[in-house]
Structures are given as C-alpha cells and as structure tokens.
Amino acid sequence: MNTEKSIPDKVIDEIIEKHKGKPGALLSTLEEIQENNPFKFLPKETLTAVAKKLNIPYSQIYNVATFYSFFNLKPQGKHTIIVCRGTACHTKGSKELLEDICRTFAIGEEDQEAEQFFTTPDNLFTVRTVACFGQCAQSPVVEVDGKIYSNVNSRKLIKILEDVKKSDLKNN
Numbered sequence: 001m002n003t004e005k006s007i008p009d010k011v012i013d014e015i016i017e018k019h020k021g022k023p024g025a026l027l028s029t030l031e032e033i034q035e036n037n038p039f040k041f042l043p044k045e046t047l048t049a050v051a052k053k054l055n056i057p058y059s060q061i062y063n064v065a066t067f068y069s070f071f072n073l074k075p076q077g078k079h080t081i082i083v084c085r086g087t088a089c090h091t092k093g094s095k096e097l098l099e100d101i102c103r104t105f106a107i108g109e110e111d112q113e114a115e116q117f118f119t120t121p122d123n124l125f126t127v128r129t130v131a132c133f134g135q136c137a138q139s140p141v142v143e144v145d146g147k148i149y150s151n152v153n154s155r156k157l158i159k160i161l162e163d164v165k166k167s168d169l170k171n172n
C-alpha cells in the first residue's frame with residue numbers, strides 16, 4: 001500500500017470548487033481533502049497541488065497545515081488512541097498506560113520520545129498524547145476513536161484495544 005499517495009486530482013478540484021468563495025475556504029478545503037485521504041493526512045504533493053490550484057504560495061498552505069493540530073502531515077492509523085499526559089492522569093498512571101500500549105504494539109522507547117505521535121506499522125492504530133481532556137476527576141483518561149474511557153487501567157485498556165481489533169476483523 002502506498003502511504004504517500006495523494007487523493008486524485010479530480011477530487012481535489014471538486015472539493016476546492018465546493019468551498020470556493022466561502023468564509024474559511026482554505027481550512028474547509030484542507031479539512032475535506034484530509035478526510036478523503038485513506039490515511040487521513042495531507043501529503044506534500046497534495047499541499048503543492050492545492051497551492052497551485054488556488055494560486056497561493058506553498059508556504060502559506062504549509063503554515064496553515066502545521067498551525068492547526070487537526071491537520072496531519074503523516075499517515076494516520078485507522079484507529080486513534082489518545083492518552084492524557086496531564087498531571088492528574090500522570091499521577092494515576094497514564095505513563096504506564098502509554099508504556100503498555102507501546103509494549104502491545106512493540107514500539108520502542110526512542111520512537112515514543114522522538115515523535116509526538118506514532119502509528120503502528122500495520123497502520124491500524126495511531127497513538128498520541130494530550131495535555132488534558134478536562135476530565136481530571138476521572139483520571140487516567142484515554143480516548144479511543146473519539147470515545148472517552150475514564151479510570152483506565154492496563155487491563156481495561158488492553159480489553160478496549162482487543163475489542164477494537166476484533167470488531168475490525170469482523171468488519172473486514
């Protein structure tokens with residue numbers, strides 16, 4: 001599978017046309033293009049194509065894509081796990097949860113430190129951290145595919161990940 005692949009030019013054109021002239025057009029355009037990418041990211045070729053088509057400098061597009069945290073410049077996994085690293089969650093063991101995830105997916109410590117997030121080699125999971133979910137009373141807190149899980153411990157977390165994998169196998 002080619003993870004660097006952009007979405008087809010025709011689709012980019014349609015999305016640009018749809019948002020043309022509307023307030024926040026560039027953000028909406030990039031957001032929809034990312035949503036259409038099978039790996040939920042904006043490859044360099046896509047940013048270049050959008051800059052050309054909109055006749056704006058590449059640097060402007062790049063600045064927007066790097067400023068907003070919801071844009072991804074690297075391929076994302078099919079499922080997203082977000083572990084809170086805030087103080088309340090940290091004291092209740094979120095670091096250990098993160099380590100458990102890394103052990104489960106055989107991700108080295110260097111990788112965890114080097115990246116703000118990492119994606120498993122099979123592109124099934126992207127793991128990232130967040131400063132606080134604002135639900136400190138329920139710490140430690142983990143979000144999986146947009147669903148918040150509170151008072152998470154290792155056993156609970158492994159069960160959640162196994163369930164995600166199972167439902168994935170069932171749907172394929």
Ligand code: FES
Nearest residue numbers: 084086089133136
């Ligand atoms: S520190 Fe984790 S939810 Fe606030």
